Amino acid sequence: MFKIFRRFSVVSFVCVAAAAILIGMFYRYTAIDGIVRLAETNNVALARSQLRLVEDHVVEYLVATVETPSSATFRPEAIRSMVDDLMQDASIMRIKMYNLSGRLVYSTGQKDEIHSESDDEGVRAALRGEVVSRLFYRDRFNIFDRVTANDNVIETYIPVRGRGGIGEIVGAFEIYRDGSASVREIESAELAVLGGAILILAALYLALLTVVSRTERIIEVQAQALIDRANTLAALGGKMLTRQVAERKAISQGLHEGVAQTLNAVRLSVATAASDKRGVAGEAPASAMSNLVPVLEQAIDDVVATALKLHPPSLDELGLLPTLDWLCREVTAKHPNVRLTRAAGDVEQAIPARLKPIIYRVIEQTLWKLAGANDARRIQVELEASPTGVALTLIDEQTVVPMSAGADEPDQAPDFSVIREYVVISGGEFELAQPPHRPRVVTARWPEAA
Secondary structure, eight states, rough: OOOOOHHHHHHHHHHHHHHHHHHHHHHHHHHHHHHHHHHHEEEEHHHHHHHHHHHHHHHHHHHHHHOOOOOTTTTOOHHHHHHHHHTSSEEEEEEEEEETTSSSEESSOTTTTTTTTTHHHHHHHHTTTTEEEEOOOTTTTTTTTTOOTTTTEEEEEEEEEHHHSSSSSEEEEEEEEOOOHHHHHHHHHHHHHHHHHHHHHHHHHHHHHHHHHHHHHHHHHHHHHHHHHHHHHHHHHHHHHHHHHHHHHHHHHIIIIIIIHHHHHHHHHHHEEEEETOOOOOHHHHHHHHTTTHHHHHHHHHHHHHHHHHHTTTHHTOHHHHHHHHHHHHHHHOOOTTEEEEOOOOOOOOOGGGHHHHHHHHHHHOOOOOOOOOOSSSEEEEEEEEEEEEEEEEEEEOOOOOOTTOSSSSSOOOOOOOHHHHHTTOEEEEEHHHHHHHOOOEEEETTTTT
């Protein structure tokens, strides 16, 4: 039997798991890239909006720090009060300002050294007129990512321009923002998508297992049917071989006891007449020879009957339907109590040549079996041919199937086992419907490829 379920379940599980892992890795890659891009873009917009609120004071302050670098000269209380208002946003962690020379001139961080030179590439890029934003993303699902103080912190550097943002660059504005909330939201969405993908793949896996399991059962049933059919054909082949041997033996005995003995008697009579001019018992030779005519006729009839049992010549010369009409006449002649009818229809050309002897033999054996009973009956023969195959139906419209007193089954029902074997071994299907008190129906079908 085919055992594909276990192997398919293992292979498909590995494939589905690999697909889930690849989908997860691809989605995480795209999701992380999306997290970074979105966070950086939002932080740039936030930095610009915050700078716009204090831009005039920041420009004045940055220009002043370049002209008078002494830290004691300037007290940016106005800027500090405005920045304190900006820091009310809990997501903003720190704000720094750099003048045109790249020195840190303002910071909300207590540990930052004011007036120190900055070597940050982001500051240099902002002083060149570029906008730089970067997220220090820590992947919590990656065990190799170490915890740092800047985890999920977004740094954004934008240039500060005079004259309402359209003049020359006078410094750089840096803002630090905590992106943990956005990262958590996106990671939650990521987990939801991955969970949904896993559920869908699991459902697909279960559906595949169900289909394969059902397919395996169908294959096993069909394989068992093929094995049973092979065993049946083997058994039927053995029975048919035994029956052929018995038929040949019967034909041999018929030829030996019938035709051979008749011809032997003719030979003796001819020899006797030739040796005695007066013939046997004083009869004239012509009279003795005339007595041999009935014997020769009987021998001819025996030979013809034997030939018809083997294969009727009219089947090849005239066709199946004329041979069936002749068979019906023969059965009716020997059994006057039987009335035979054949349904009208010319199906001669539609029946394959190799099925004609088989169909004839099935009809012949069935008719002789049904006509062998003494009760009056009417038998109808129907033969149909279509692109799907050939169907033969014999309806035995006898009085009813006889029932014995107190019995549940018909008495002495004809044995159709030989006919069934003949039909099955020829590639057809045999069916016998024999309900009590209703006509008996014998059906044989041969599919197109039979």
